[in-house]
Amino acid sequence: MSELSVQEPAASERIAAILRDEILSGKISPGQRILQEEVAERLGSSRLPVREAIRILDADGLVDVEANKGARVPHLDINQVEVLYRMRERLEPLALIESMPALTEADFERLDEIQVRIEAGVDVQAFLELDREFHLLTYSHCPTEQLRDSVTRLWNSTSHYRRAFMEITGARRMWIVNAEHRLLLEALARQDSQDAERYLVGHIQRTRKELSQHPEIFTH
Amino acid sequence: MSELSVQEPAASERIAAILRDEILSGKISPGQRILQEEVAERLGSSRLPVREAIRILDADGLVDVEANKGARVPHLDINQVEVLYRMRERLEPLALIESMPALTEADFERLDEIQVRIEAGVDVQAFLELDREFHLLTYSHCPTEQLRDSVTRLWNSTSHYRRAFMEITGARRMWIVNAEHRLLLEALARQDSQDAERYLVGHIQRTRKELSQHPEIFTH
DNA sequence: TCGCTTGTATTTGGATCCATAATTTAGTGC
DNA sequence: GCACTAAATTATGGATCCAAATACAAGCGA
Numbered sequence: 001m002s003e004l005s006v007q008e009p010a011a012s013e014r015i016a017a018i019l020r021d022e023i024l025s026g027k028i029s030p031g032q033r034i035l036q037e038e039v040a041e042r043l044g045s046s047r048l049p050v051r052e053a054i055r056i057l058d059a060d061g062l063v064d065v066e067a068n069k070g071a072r073v074p075h076l077d078i079n080q081v082e083v084l085y086r087m088r089e090r091l092e093p094l095a096l097i098e099s100m101p102a103l104t105e106a107d108f109e110r111l112d113e114i115q116v117r118i119e120a121g122v123d124v125q126a127f128l129e130l131d132r133e134f135h136l137l138t139y140s141h142c143p144t145e146q147l148r149d150s151v152t153r154l155w156n157s158t159s160h161y162r163r164a165f166m167e168i169t170g171a172r173r174m175w176i177v178n179a180e181h182r183l184l185l186e187a188l189a190r191q192d193s194q195d196a197e198r199y200l201v202g203h204i205q206r207t208r209k210e211l212s213q214h215p216e217i218f219t220h
Numbered sequence: 221m222s223e224l225s226v227q228e229p230a231a232s233e234r235i236a237a238i239l240r241d242e243i244l245s246g247k248i249s250p251g252q253r254i255l256q257e258e259v260a261e262r263l264g265s266s267r268l269p270v271r272e273a274i275r276i277l278d279a280d281g282l283v284d285v286e287a288n289k290g291a292r293v294p295h296l297d298i299n300q301v302e303v304l305y306r307m308r309e310r311l312e313p314l315a316l317i318e319s320m321p322a323l324t325e326a327d328f329e330r331l332d333e334i335q336v337r338i339e340a341g342v343d344v345q346a347f348l349e350l351d352r353e354f355h356l357l358t359y360s361h362c363p364t365e366q367l368r369d370s371v372t373r374l375w376n377s378t379s380h381y382r383r384a385f386m387e388i389t390g391a392r393r394m395w396i397v398n399a400e401h402r403l404l405l406e407a408l409a410r411q412d413s414q415d416a417e418r419y420l421v422g423h424i425q426r427t428r429k430e431l432s433q434h435p436e437i438f439t440h
Numbered sequence: 441t442c443g444c445t446t447g448t449a450t451t452t453g454g455a456t457c458c459a460t461a462a463t464t465t466a467g468t469g470c
Numbered sequence: 471g472c473a474c475t476a477a478a479t480t481a482t483g484g485a486t487c488c489a490a491a492t493a494c495a496a497g498c499g500a
Contacts, residue, residue, distance in 0.1 A: 035481075035482095048456095052271070052272075052453090068230065068483075083367055084364070086314055090310035090311060146281060146303075146304060146373070290451070
């Protein structure tokens with residue numbers, strides 16, 4: 001049987017993927033409401049798969065759903081984002097330790113490629129996407145799905161504030177990030193979980209502390 | 221307007237609450253499939269709110285949804301549950317620290333009442349429910365919703381294995397748990413976050429280690 | 441007997457229509 | 471002009487019907 005379409009995803013998941021991308025890329029901002037009918041018409045489906053897509057996004061931590069009042073991208077304050085970073089500091093090392101032994105040669109090649117591209121100089125949007133792919137790729141072999149999902153949710157919830165932060169601090173910060181990524185990559189390559197964990201925690205901690213010095217990001 | 225019904229919840233949330241209870245109480249076991257039509261007929265609704273309810277349970281970490289294949293309660297292996305406990309060890313202290321300062325007199329009375337009831341001797345099911353309420357109540361004032369939700373998901377995902385464990389170890393273990401709860405309560409009462417965190421981590425760690433000595437729980 | 445294929449039954453996914461709740465707008469009284 | 475009320479609009483929630491995919495079972499062949 002030469003069926004080419006490799007398992008067409010359900011419409012609800014396709015729509016969820018589109019909306020997810022629009023939220024992560026900033027086309028939809030915190031506080032903004034998501035209207036079922038508007039999305040349905042725009043993507044050429046009925047409202048029903050959109051409703052399911054919204055529930056999927058809810059599970060992703062990308063929208064808040066309130067009964068009879070619809071879905072909107074949540075607006076977080078500085079304290080909440082700080083706690084999300086503290087959660088990252090505690091969960092991501094666990095995910096990394098679990099995933100590290102299973103990293104393949106192809107993974108390392110991709111990680112290197114990402115890093116080369118960032119260092120070659122990219123705009124904020126590209127940096128955010130590559131940085132996300134970099135870290136999530138290092139966790140991708142963690143055998144506990146709940147842990148991977150929890151980490152992904154944390155990245156989702158903080159995406160808008162990471163962008164706002166990068167737009168303020170700009171290229172200056174990328175230098176530090178690049179150095180930290182390189183240290184982390186080397187530790188991973190020599191299977192040194194101690195060092196890898198140390199660099200990762202430091203990386204997240206530093207970001208949290210710098211972020212907390214920019215409360216203007218959270219004034220809406 | 222003397223409307224008594226204090227904001228009737230949507231049917232999908234009502235159904236989700238019922239199914240959540242059935243999963244947590246063990247009426248629906250890991251591996252078991254959830255049929256939309258069966259639930260709809262049983263609860264007297266159409267399949268549509270059941271579909272939404274299943275998505276809500278997915279966000280709660282109580283079911284796995286696969287496109288065109290429906291929802292089933294996930295079956296975890298011993299390694300995954302161990303990692304879930306390690307996640308608890310890292311996240312719950314954070315939630316506790318954030319919540320502790322806001323605990324009220326009423327909360328302490330309720331915590332004490334729960335503890336008295338457990339110590340008076342209860343069956344496994346009642347113990348599980350009271351123990352869950354005890355811990356989640358100590359986190360209830362954590363201002364970061366994502367953290368509260370993450371912790372709740374961890375309790376949800378491990379509920380079946382906690383029950384299986386308690387059914388094996390029985391009343392013997394409750395003694396230790398009671399002692400640990402008392403120590404934790406006292407630390408909370410005197411606002412000693414250092415001690416509270418220490419007791420909580422020890423409590424979860426001990427449970428994880430004992431659990432990992434009963435691999436027979438996970439043979440299905 | 442075992443494996444494969446094909447047909448049937450079951451179950452999930454999506455569209456349309458209707459009901460209900462929330463929001464906005466227009467109107468009225470002060 | 472402002473506050474409150476009521477009606478109209480808008481958006482979400484639910485029921486029913488139909489389509490598509492999966493799972494199951496019987497029959498066929500080796």
